[in-house]
Amino acid sequence: MKRKSLFVFFLFFLPLLGKAQFVDLGQDPAGLRWKQINTRDFQLIYPDYFEENAQKIANIFTALYQHTNSLAHKPIKISLIIHANGGVANGSVAWAPRKADLYTMPSQDPSDTWLEHLCVHEFRHVVQIDKVNQGLTKILYYLFGEQITIAITGLYLPMWFMEGDAVTFETAIGHLGRGRSPEFINEMKAQVLDKGIYSYFKAAIGSDKDFVPNRYTMGYFMVANARVNYGNAIWTDALNRIGRKPLSFAPFATSLKRTLRAKRDSVWNDSTFRSLFINADSVKKANTYADAKRTLYHDNFSELKQIWSREVKDIHNNFDTLPTYNKSYTNYFYPTPLPDGKVIAYKKGLQETGAFVLLDGKKEKVLTRSGVLDDPKFIYHDNQLVWVEYKPNFRWEHGGKQRLTSYDLRKGKYRYHRGQHNRFSPFAVGKNWGVVEVNEKNQAALVILDTGMKTELQRIEADRDELFIHPSYAKGKITTVVQNTNGIHLESIDPQTGKREMILPRMWYEMDNPVQYDSTLLFRASFNGNNAFYLKKQGEDSVRNILNARYGVRFPHLQPTENMLYFSFYTADGYKPGRIKTDRFSNLPLEKTYFRLADSLKKRENWQLQFQYDSIFDSRRYRKFTHLLNFHSWGPVYIDQYEGKIDGGIVVYSQNNLSTLSLAAGYIINADYPKGAWMINAAYKGIWPIFSIDLKSGQDKSASRLTAHNLKTGRLDTVGTRNRFRRTKGELTMQLPFNISRKNYSRYITPYVRYKIEAISNITSKARFFYTQRNDTLYYAPVSPDLYRISSSPNYYQMMEYGLLLGNQTYMTVQEIDPRWGQILQGGYAHTPWKKMDLGHEWWISGQFYFPGFATNHSISIYSGYQNRPKAGYYDKKILRPRGIDMYGYELTTLRTNYKLPLLFPDQHITSVLYVKRIDGGIFFDMGHDKTQRGTRNYYSYGIELNAGLHLFRLPFPITLGGRFGYETQHHSLFANLLFNIGFTI
Known part of the structure; x- marks a missing residue:
């Protein structure tokens, strides 16, 4: 019975998980020419201008495929898509279809070179998912295609393991990796030491109330620490069990439980391990085997808490703190003093998407909000703020750039500065x-x-594989961090002659933000295992440690006129601004430390990232047209990812590697086609207009009844006819999307044209009678039920629809229910221009408007809509109705108003089934007016809504579940509605 129940549960979640994994991350510009490198292990697809780096990536993946990694698995062949045209540093691995997307723009974070770091991390995801595809999962693959592998992975494998294991791998084989980054480590260290160890559910799923380190951070410490204590088998066994027994109860947790039962006692009996704890027995007994993931979580972080407590016990923050006033987690980056004593900083947190603020004692003023920043570095100079933010391309998701941006404090002018390429670190x-x-x-x-940031005056090219990080200028010299495949070093460059001089030799420690003053260089580095400031005087070889903090210091700004250093220091509540007089600097010797956990992983992996790049791979042209189709999944359900519908049937899915053509085709059964229908749904996004088609054709039936006189008896009887016919519905849509997002606003314009047709054909009537008409009287006589009348001429209508969608709304924080400000306008016109069947015409217009409420995170929204349609009522409803009310007239008007507010952030779990993040409430008042042939009526409704933001079965997909309770005047009655929504963005 348990196995049967699990199978039903699995089938219920399969469509949802599959829907979440049909990934379309966008398209590259249509004009790009593509090439490919095809080997036994991978297919590399890249723009033709990226040949040199494509060869480098091919060398990296060849070495990775040959390495016997700690998961003991060599994955199957996969396609790797290189997106080199945009301004994003990221990567993604999908499995329906099976491919990896690599975004090659390097970030300003000092680490291993970006291409190496990116390839290593994403390759690990390929290994993880493919290792699940074994045993029964592989058998199911032949029944469902690639969607089944990622569905099982998403159902059982926690996201913290996916990302934590990838970070563990990058740390183990790389020179740096996030496991050697104090920035990465201190987020968790500060939370555990100052806030305590959160519940497993809160740590794994997150919170809208408190800052919780993300799945990369939490996962790294879970995976890495368990690997050190229990060996590699703890995770390889768990993946093996998922793949071989996907229909068993919690295979991942069951495998962990078996490992803990076999090995946990020996770990806790180890004297070195026990010495970490004040009372080891009580810590061990506090964690039982009832939930293996929770036990492992509390074991790991109890151990880490003791280690971290000892690391920070002698570190004191001996500097001044600038006052800030925030009840929630908030970061202040790069505090920069003004001549009048005020301070500008970049602020971002749980209640702020990103803004430049002016700090003046107890007051704080927002100067301007910004768009999306990859690096919070900014410069204040000559009454201007200058920084870099991401500016999307008008059309192509993979065509945006990192743009130089400025804000004039005197004129209040926000401006983007054009540039052909990505720009960083002004x-x-x-x-x-x-x-x-x-x-x-x-x-x-x-x-x-x-001065105007228009004309290029000079250019200093980096050497091959080099990246400049956080340069600064003083006394005619540029000082910068330089990163390459041999390490990270500090360098001085004379812009007049181009002469370069090494200040500090290459090493594998993080360094950034060099600040030159007088004959002294100040910079941030990770030499002591934390973020600290170091100082090197000209002519001296020694480097001194001048400032430390409990959880690190960063983002220095020196004010020579005050002999004052401004900076940010990390706390469990975010980065806070601080300052210190230069004569109060410490003078500690440079001591390079090791990273305990990272070095243990390095020994276990026993393979170092040292790529030679000496192989040259054959490359050839990649033709987009001949690779339009790529069938990856099939199965007994149809998942319409655009409409959010799930129907039964037999359907195959295709999506090509460049995500320009998505297609689903097959036979489905749903409410519109209970007898079944052939269907095809496709969208082509390879050029500026987006073309989509949705076509369904299937058998349907109806019955008709009429009254006639019996020819034999003369009685008046009711007789019937059963009709069968083929109903075909089709839509062809062309959209022209424009992304005009700017600053902290998401803005878009989307005009569209849609052709619709619906036809009734092959009509057959199975009659129970023969009828004739004489002198306006209808007579009938019973006949054999096998008599058919067939009409071959189709009955159909064709419709044209034209519409426009305009959107403008602010980016949202995690605590907001609706945007702070926003406007969404829609309008359109539809008619039947051809004379076969004239249904008249309709037009509509609607607007959704968002305003701030009376307190933080409160929201006011107003919706208004008007629709005028034919009296026959053939057209669809284009505007929303008042809640609890139905309107059927030919002229409709709606007004909907809401006030929403967060009520609670409980962060509580109910067993392992339910985790509740937040509870929101709201009140509404709606009005409606409709005009019918009988006259006009006004309707009203009002009531309350309660919603809970939650997660089921520890899955990462956020669910909103709630209820609406109100009163309406149409029938003068109470009404209630169930509210449900599931999100697939994680």
Whole structure:
């Protein structure tokens, strides 16, 4: 019975998990020409101008496939898509279809070179997912295709394991990796030491109330610490069990439980391990085997808490703190003093998406909000704020760029500065400006621009594989961090001659934000295992440690006129601004430390990232047209990811590697076609207009009844006819999407044209009578029921629809229910221009408006809509109705108003089934007006809504479940509705 119940549960969640994994991350510009490298292990698809780096990536993946990794698995062949045209540093692995997307723009985070780091991390995801595809899962693959593997992975494998194991791998084989980054480590260290160890559910799923380190951080410590204590088998066994027994009860947790039962006692009996704890027996007994993941979580973080407590016990924050006033987690980056004593900082947190603020004692003023920043570095110079933010492309999701951006404090003018390539880390060069620039081939340069940031004055090219990080300028020299495949070092560059001089030799420690003053260089580095400031004087070889904090210091800004250093220091409530006089600097010797956990992993993996790049792979043209189809999944359900519908049937799915053509085709059964229908749904996004088609054709039936006189008896009887026919419905839509997002607003314009047809054909009537008409009287006589009348001429209508969608709304914080400000306008016109069947015409217009409420995270929204349609009522409803009310007239008007507010952030779980993050409430008042042939009526409704944001079965997909309770005047009655929504963005 248990296995049967689990099978039903699995089938229920399969469509949802499959829907979440049909990934379309966007398209590259249509004009790109593509090439490919095809080997036994992978297919690499890349823009033709990226040949040199494509060869490098091919060498990296060849070495990774040959390495015997700690999961003891070599994955099958996969397609790797290189997106080199955009301004995003990221990566993604999907399995329906099976491919990896690599975004090659390097970030300003000092680490291993970006291409190496990116390939290593994403390769690990390929290994994880493919290792699940064994045993019964592989048999199911032949029944369902690639969607079954990722569905089983998503159902059983926690996201913290997926990302934590990938971070563990990058740390084990890399020179740096996030496991050696104090920034990465301190988020969890500060939370555990100052806030306590959160519940497993809160740590794994997150919170809207408190800052919770993400799945990368939590997962790293879970996976890495368990690997050190229990060996690699703890995770390989868990993946094996998922793949071989996907229909068993919680195979991942069951495998962990078996490992803990076999090995946990020996771990806790180890004297070195026990010495970490004040009372080891009580800590061990506090965690039982009832839930293996929770036991492992509390074991790991109890151990880490003791280790971290000892690391920070002698570190004290001996500096001044600038006052800030926030009840929730908030970061203040790069505090920069003004001549009048006020301080500008970049602020971001749970209640702020990103803003430049002015700190003045107890007051805080927002100067301007910003768009999305990859790096919070900014410069204040000559009454201007200058930084870099991501500017989307008008059309192509993979065509945006990191743009130089400025805000004039005197004029209040927000401005983007054009540039052909991605730009980073602005710095002042006298009255001019300098930036780091990286082109689409990943070639870096230092570029000097004029005062208006329009004209290029000078360019200093980096050597091959080099990246400049956080340069600054003082006394005619540019000081910068330089990263390459041999390490990270500090360098001085003379912009007049181009002469480069190494200040500190190459090493594998993080360094950034060099600040030169007088004959002294100050910078941030991770030498002591934490973020600390170091100082090197010209002419001296020694480097001194001048400032430390419990959880690290970063983002220095030196004010020479005050002999004051401003900076940010990390706390469990975010980065806070601090300052210290230069004569109060410490003078500690440089002591390079090791990273205990990272070094243990390195020994276990026993393989170092040292790529030679000496192999040259054959490359050839990749033709987009001949690779349009890529069938990856099939099965007994149809998942309409655009409409959010799930129907039964037999359907195959195709999506090509460049995500330009998505297609689903097959035979389905749903409420519209209870007898079944052939269908095809496809969308082509390879050019600026997006074309989509939705076609369904299937058998349907109806019955008709009429009254006639019996020819034999003369009686008046009711007789019937059964009709069968084929009903065909089709839509062809063309959209022209424009993304005009700017600053902290998401903005878009989407005009569209849609052709619709619905036809009734092959009509057959199975008659129970023969009828004739004489002198306006209808007579009938019973006949054999096998008599058929067939009509071959189709009855159909064709419709044209034209519409426009306009959107403008602010980015939202995790605590907001609706946008702070926003407007969404829609309008359209539809008619039947051809004379076969004239259904008249209709037009409509609607608007949704968002306003701030009376307190933080409160929201006011107003919706208004008007629709005028034919009296026959053939057209669809285009506007929303008042809640609890139905309107059927030919002229409709609606007004809906809401006030919403968060009530609670419980962060509580109910067993392992339910985790509740938040509870929201709201009140509404709606009005409606409709005009019918009988007259006009006004309707009203009002009531309350209660919603809970929750997660089921520890799955990462957020669910909103609630109820609506109200009163309506149409029937003068109470009404109630169930509210449900599931999100697939994680």
